[in-house]
Amino acid sequence: MKHGLFLAATMFAxxxxxxxxxxxxxxNDVVVTExxxxxxxxxxxxxxxxxxxxxxxxxxxYRLNTPLYSDGAMKLRFLYLPAGARAVSDGEGLxxxxxxxxxxxxxxxxxxxxxxxIETRVLxxxxxxxxxxxxxxxxxxxxxxxxxxxxxxxxTTPRGESISYRVPNKNQCKECHGLAxxxxxxxPKARNLSHDWQVSLVSAGLLDEVSGTERALPLWEDRMMAxxxxxxxxxxxxxxxxxxxxxxxxxxxxxxxxxxxxxxxAIGIGKRPVAxxxxxxxxxxxxxxxxxxxxxxxxxxxxxDPGVAMPELGKSTIDExxxxxxxxxxxxx
Amino acid sequence: MIxxxxxxxxxxxxxxxxxxxxxxDTIDVAPGxxxxxRLQEALILAEPGDEIVLGEGxxxxxxxxxxxxxSVTVRGAGMDxxxxxxxxxxxxxxxxxxxxxxxxxxxxxxxxxKGDGIKSKGADAIVYHRIRVEWTNGPSPENGAYAIxxxxxxxxxxxxxKVSGASDAGIYVGQSKDITVRxxxxxxxxxxxxxxxxxxxxxxxxxxxxxxxxxxxxxxxNLPVMGGGNVVIRNNLVVGNxxxxxxxxxxxxxxxxxxxxxxxxxxxxxWIENNILTDNSTSDVMVVTYPQxxxxxxYNPYARNVVIGxxxxxxxxxxxxxxxxxxxxxxxxxxxxxxxxxxLAEGDTGLKATTGTHGWSxxxxxxxxxxxxxxxxPLVVPxxxxxxxxxxxxxxxxxxxxxxx
Numbered sequence: 001m002k003h004g005l006f007l008a009a010t011m012f013a014x015x016x017x018x019x020x021x022x023x024x025x026x027x028n029d030v031v032v033t034e035x036x037x038x039x040x041x042x043x044x045x046x047x048x049x050x051x052x053x054x055x056x057x058x059x060x061x062y063r064l065n066t067p068l069y070s071d072g073a074m075k076l077r078f079l080y081l082p083a084g085a086r087a088v089s090d091g092e093g094l095x096x097x098x099x100x101x102x103x104x105x106x107x108x109x110x111x112x113x114x115x116x117x118i119e120t121r122v123l124x125x126x127x128x129x130x131x132x133x134x135x136x137x138x139x140x141x142x143x144x145x146x147x148x149x150x151x152x153x154x155x156t157t158p159r160g161e162s163i164s165y166r167v168p169n170k171n172q173c174k175e176c177h178g179l180a181x182x183x184x185x186x187x188p189k190a191r192n193l194s195h196d197w198q199v200s201l202v203s204a205g206l207l208d209e210v211s212g213t214e215r216a217l218p219l220w221e222d223r224m225m226a227x228x229x230x231x232x233x234x235x236x237x238x239x240x241x242x243x244x245x246x247x248x249x250x251x252x253x254x255x256x257x258x259x260x261x262x263x264x265x266a267i268g269i270g271k272r273p274v275a276x277x278x279x280x281x282x283x284x285x286x287x288x289x290x291x292x293x294x295x296x297x298x299x300x301x302x303x304x305d306p307g308v309a310m311p312e313l314g315k316s317t318i319d320e321x322x323x324x325x326x327x328x329x330x331x332x333x
Numbered sequence: 334m335i336x337x338x339x340x341x342x343x344x345x346x347x348x349x350x351x352x353x354x355x356x357x358d359t360i361d362v363a364p365g366x367x368x369x370x371r372l373q374e375a376l377i378l379a380e381p382g383d384e385i386v387l388g389e390g391x392x393x394x395x396x397x398x399x400x401x402x403x404s405v406t407v408r409g410a411g412m413d414x415x416x417x418x419x420x421x422x423x424x425x426x427x428x429x430x431x432x433x434x435x436x437x438x439x440x441x442x443x444x445x446x447k448g449d450g451i452k453s454k455g456a457d458a459i460v461y462h463r464i465r466v467e468w469t470n471g472p473s474p475e476n477g478a479y480a481i482x483x484x485x486x487x488x489x490x491x492x493x494x495k496v497s498g499a500s501d502a503g504i505y506v507g508q509s510k511d512i513t514v515r516x517x518x519x520x521x522x523x524x525x526x527x528x529x530x531x532x533x534x535x536x537x538x539x540x541x542x543x544x545x546x547x548x549x550x551x552x553x554x555n556l557p558v559m560g561g562g563n564v565v566i567r568n569n570l571v572v573g574n575x576x577x578x579x580x581x582x583x584x585x586x587x588x589x590x591x592x593x594x595x596x597x598x599x600x601x602x603x604w605i606e607n608n609i610l611t612d613n614s615t616s617d618v619m620v621v622t623y624p625q626x627x628x629x630x631x632y633n634p635y636a637r638n639v640v641i642g643x644x645x646x647x648x649x650x651x652x653x654x655x656x657x658x659x660x661x662x663x664x665x666x667x668x669x670x671x672x673x674x675x676x677l678a679e680g681d682t683g684l685k686a687t688t689g690t691h692g693w694s695x696x697x698x699x700x701x702x703x704x705x706x707x708x709x710x711p712l713v714v715p716x717x718x719x720x721x722x723x724x725x726x727x728x729x730x731x732x733x734x735x736x737x738x
Contacts, residue, residue: 148378181455252454272625316423
């Protein structure tokens with residue numbers, strides 16, 4: 001297995017050795033594909049050591065070039081493919097994952113010994129489509145329980161802000177993951193996945209071919225080296241476009257913030273608000289070229305007030321880095 | 334790192350999750366501790382056909398609720414007895430979001446959502462019956478935009494609701510078709526009732542009062558659904574819409590003038606008849622083109638085939654919010670006539686009004702001209718009014734039948 005080559009942490013390599021010794025633990029495919037609402041994250045068997053987030057064989061960690069902002073949470077992402085299955089590329093878009101696959105994302109705060117796992121969201125590809133479920137970790141950090149109605153957790157962000165962190169409920173999962181009436185993954189689009197990671201999957205027989213890397217989204221940590229346009233459009237694609245595109249939750253706004261959208265009106269330049277209400281902040285247009293402070297888009301990114309704040313779900317704090325990237329882009333339009 | 338888990342939310346869910354009821358169930362939810370989790374859990378675990386019954390009292394809620402199961406009824410003990418209280422809301426863009434079909438919402442109230450009140454998106458065949466959505470501090474730009482907000486839906490019945498305080502529209506139906514809004518009260522909103530980018534709507538038997546504008550019919554550019562029209566406004570009481578506009582600037586309704594009764598802006602086929610329109614100090618009826626610049630080849634800014642039938646008008650136009658107000662009032666003898674047209678027509682599809690309709694025209698020359706270009710004069714339009722086709726307007730009968738039973 002060459003998976004995880006790109007990961008700096010040696011923890012995973014060590015853990016894989018441990019996990020492969022003796023009879024390796026396995027993912028429970030019946031739970032992934034059939035159990036109506038699995039009660040505990042441990043029921044799936046995704047992890048050899050759940051508290052340390054060490055996956056079992058067949059569960060592959062990955063990262064996204066530009067990630068979704070979630071109050072500064074550290075995110076641990078994993079892809080599970082059932083035995084003998086492989087993912088299929090679809091240009092720069094979402095990898096096509098066969099029934100029986102799962103995507104697992106754990107949200108954590110704190111570093112090293114202080115790291116606390118808060119929630120793990122799973123997307124299960126079943127015969128009747130994808131199912132999104134949220135799991136909330138217990139205080140002992142031994143397991144996470146299904147939190148179908150969501151939850152709130154008081155915690156402190158890396159910036160030192162004390163917040164009431166929101167674990168989404170099952171319906172809220174769909175608000176972001178819904179597209180044309182179906183639940184779909186958002187993250188693993190080829191254009192937002194590392195080339196090296198794709199190569200490692202191909203050589204392990206888990207992916208048919210590498211794709212989408214000609215016009216890949218920039219690495220978030222290298223955003224200042226990317227063009228302002230690429231950095232900002234990548235950010236908007238990842239943080240906004242799951243709702244702001246045709247067929248998604250905010251389709252009625254007419255705003256389309258996908259990476260591939262090029263029409264100025266559609267991405268908000270000179271576009272008047274439709275149903276923004278007080279979200280407009282007294283401003284006339286979503287984006288005013290050269291004037292981030294007069295752009296509704298920036299105004300809503302800089303708000304924490306429900307009814308104004310964007311995104312509506314999944315953040316309780318302002319993403320200052322995201323605001324900076326988008327403002328830098330608008331200044332240059 | 335400080336951390337504290339302040340809710341546990343799975344109690345009871347397991348028992349419900351492992352049993353699949355063969356018949357429709359009634360699920361009772363009472364106000365009290367953990368109302369957020371208990372109610373949201375019920376909304377998620379409901380099966381098609383189930384009825385969720387909300388107990389009497391105030392439900393204190395901190396996050397938006399959502400329903401994504403078809404054919405569910407949510408019923409309270411009455412719009413003043415069961416109240417979903419969002420005064421302490423800290424998350425989500427609306428109080429309740431419905432994304433499934435054949436849903437019935439009835440007999441409960443909602444107060445002070447931070448964003449919109451009840452939004453139903455892509456939710457076909459939805460009924461809102463005896464629902465109250467209110468911002469209790471009265472008109473304020475800090476209030477949410479829409480109280481009742483069905484959008485991108487086919488089959489919408491809004492019946493017997495009360496809405497108050499919305500900083501955009503109290504009842505807003507957008508990008509939808511086959512719509513009935515009836516027997517409802519819209520008070521102290523910017524727009525009382527608004528039908529936007531929608532087709533086949535009837536708005537009847539409502540009271541719109543103390544709003545900035547009573548009833549609005551709009552078509553806006555650059556939206557996924559355009560081409561609004563075939564809308565009938567009849568038998569409404571549209572009186573005393575005198576609230577100063579409190580919409581946050583930037584919103585299209587921010588341009589609605591205080592004292593507007595019925596406003597039609599860009600649309601194809603709108604009938605206004607048998608209404609009582611009084612005490613609207615700018616104008617009882619206004620028919621105008623979309624005035625702002627736009628970049629959308631598929632959009633038609635004209636108000637086409639608008640028909641004004643018999644209505645009762647009184648005491649309107651006494652304090653019009655136009656530049657040159659004093660001159661206009663003097664020219665028209667102290668009050669403007671009840672009907673205002675901007676004078677812009679696409680070919681011969683312009684305004685028609687039944688004989689005896691008193692009005693005036695701005696006589697604008699081109700789309701986008703401002704009032705400064707107006708050459709005011711009496712309204713002279715054809716009176717050979719044609720009627721609408723009753724069979725093509727309104728919500729399907731099944732929706733009425735659902736609440737009549």
